Amino acid sequence: MNNSIKKVVIVGGGTAGWMAAALLKKVLLNTVDIELVESEEIGIVGVGEATIPPIQIFNQYMGFDEREFLKETNATIKLAIKFENWRVQGESYYHTFGAPGTQLGFTSFQHHWLKAKQLGLAQSVWDFDLNYLCCQQEKFNIIKTPNPLYEVPYAYHFDATLYGRYLRKLAEKAGVVRSEGMISHVQVNEITGDVQSLLLRDGRQIHGDLFVDCSGIRGLLIKQALQVPYENWSHYLPANSALAVPSERHADTKPYTRSIAHHAGWQWRIPLTHRNGNGMVYNSDFLSDDEAASILLGNLDSKALAEPRKISFTTGRTTQQWHKNVVAVGLSSGFLEPLESTSIHLIQSAIVRLLKVFPHHGIDASLQQYYNQDSKAEFETIRDFIILHYHVNERRGEKFWDQMRHMAVPERLAQKIQLFKQTGHVFNDANDIFRDASWLQVMLGQGVMPLDFHPSVNAIPDAALLSSLEQIRQAKWQPLTQMTGHDDFLRRYTSSLT
Ligand SMILES: Cc1cc2nc3c(=O)[nH]c(=O)nc-3n(C[C@H](O)[C@H](O)[C@H](O)COP(=O)(O)OP(=O)(O)OC[C@H]3O[C@@H](n4cnc5c(N)ncnc54)[C@H](O)[C@@H]3O)c2cc1C
Structure with a gap:
């Protein structure tokens, strides 16, 4: 047959x-x-x-001209997500698509940074990340370089x-x-x-x-x-509702997504060239639809263009x-x-x-088996990364955040957090789209600090360590001289389309 x-x-x-x-x-x-x-x-x-960098592989394979794609979809550049109020109210950190510093010999950058901090270094780990520096200055350019120090990985909002x-x-x-x-x-x-x-x-x-x-x-x-x-994964990720609303374009489009935590849920802000995308994600046991709409509309930075639209889901x-x-x-x-x-x-x-x-x-059953195992692992690693943001919070005294902090998390995630606390090391799962730099940024951003750095860093004299970090920091700044404002980049790049 x-x-x-x-x-x-x-x-x-x-x-x-x-x-x-x-x-x-x-x-x-x-x-x-x-x-x-x-x-x-x-x-x-x-x-x-909002997307993540592998979308570029899809677009390239399809043969898209990036300039045409940006124009056709009213897209902007995405270098990071800025997480506001996630650890505690009033603080923020970035999860960028870049990487802080660079691998130095046997040990990852964070070990060198942790030791330098003990020696009095003032800079945060993000000060060594070019994507972060671009976000801070709202600058961008496509940098084609074989030197990983100067790379600016990016995705799109479209x-x-x-x-x-x-x-x-x-x-x-x-x-x-x-x-x-x-x-x-x-x-x-x-x-x-x-x-x-x-x-x-x-x-x-x-x-x-x-x-x-x-x-x-x-x-x-x-x-x-x-x-x-x-x-059903609602016991780990209890949000079951979202409200989405577009708003007028903001004067300057930022090259990053904003994710703003509220007392029971969070809000996204995504800049496109013709409008902003906004939404609120929440659990209806903690927040009524009316309350969620009021928080969402009260925190827009431009005029709403429609009524909020509700979407229900089960994680x-x-x-x-x-x-x-x-x-x-x-x-x-x-x-x-x-x-x-x-x-x-x-x-x-x-x-x-x-x-x-x-x-x-x-x-054939072998094809289905491979497919199902692989997709399960991929879904689970992303699920765990999302849980991390909620679980390691310090928003004490708020019912929703207290519950998220006290809940039992999947074993692999608990192990990952504990290993980082004990050793400063991030271990990767093969199917995890988010690599060391992503886990590192979110763990540090959420306040998970390792007990110590790897002892191999002690082999480097203190002055040499501080000097090499300073060289990396300066190198990370260099490409900024070839950059222009994000909006200016979009205008110039898309108008070069013939
Ligand atoms: C609040 C929210 C925010 C999100 N934000 C992001 C984000 O920032 N980044 C990201 O990557 N993803 C995001 N997503 C997910 C993203 O929107 C979806 O992954 C994406 O749109 C794919 O949707 P879909 O094509 O699977 O389903 P849909 O867009 O729902 O399409 C379903 C299709 O099936 C058709 N259909 C259904 N039933 C029938 C029928 N009986 N007969 C004929 N046709 C039928 C419909 O007509 C439609 O064409 C978000 C999702 C939500 C809910």
Whole structure:
């Protein structure tokens, strides 16, 4: 029997659906037919504006001209997230995409910095991070250099709806067929348990061999038709509601996202070239919708352009993200709050993972097993990184924050925090998109301090240690001379498009 996949049907035309359609078509060419079904009546979730640097790999692979992409999606540059009031009210720190200092011999930079601090060094670890310096001065330029000291890793803030349209144009041009219509029934084969076809409200029937469920939080195929259980992580991450509201463009767009903690939840502020994206993430047991709206609207730095829109969710993931002939991508596969802007990345990595083990010769259990193990590990490491921000807080006397501080956390996270406290060392999980520098910044920013530095640093004479740190600090400042204001960069760069 020939079980090869001849037709892929993508359900949904949000960011997940169009990213999947565009990339699958780009890689698989005409070896399979691709049809995407979406319903304008249902619409898309329409939020999701901050990204992390691997989005550049996706865009480059798709062959985007970066200048055109920035223009088409009203994008700005993102160098970091500024976390305000997370450790205690009134303090802030950055999680940048850069890295403080540089590796010095056997030991990581933080050990040298910790010893220097004991010797009286005044500078914070971020003073040795070029991304941080750019954020402080609101400057940016693309620096092409083989020297890691001068690198400025970046991502984007963009309008996700415009990004979807941009991808749709490309995908349709490459041969993806789009069908508009409401799916009223999902036909499941009683013997195999596979999805056989989709029935649209107007009577059309769409058959396929492999279905990619990009239907959003409802999970039309994976949850509703195939009944794959959902693993609920609300005991770790209790937020279950978000309010989103656009506001007028702020005078100067900042090259970073702002995440502002409130007494029960947090607020995001994302600068685009035509408007700001804002929202509030909270748990409805601690904050009513009206209270959340009042905090959100009271903390905008420009005029609201609409009424806040509510989105409800349950943090967690489907226990299998590939079941039978259905692969769930995007919000249908799980939800993690947007604290570290990871959902669009999860879409990207899910499609890449599917392409790695694409069932050209039919669906085999080994492919599904690999896919499901890998996606589980990826979701869990991101979940743990998000929990870290909440758990190690010092906002004592506030019910929500006290609960987050006292809760039991996943064992791997507890171990990571303890190891850092004991040794100053950050250990990496293979599937963790966030590497040492990210964990280091959030742990230090949230007030987790190691007991000591690694003793190997004692081999360096004090004066030599301080002098080498000063050299690194100065080197990190150097590229700033080639930089311009963030808005000025965007204007000049996008207008160089011919
Ligand atoms: C409050 C909030 C803030 C976020 N912020 C960020 C962020 O900063 N960064 C980030 O990376 N991510 C963020 N995300 C996540 C991001 O928005 C999503 O990952 C992304 O938009 C993908 O959504 P989706 O395509 O899976 O689902 P959706 O956008 O909901 O699309 C679902 C699609 O399925 C179709 N559909 C559903 N049912 C049917 C049916 N019966 N018939 C036909 N079609 C159907 C719909 O028409 C639609 O086209 C955020 C999410 C939320 C909720």
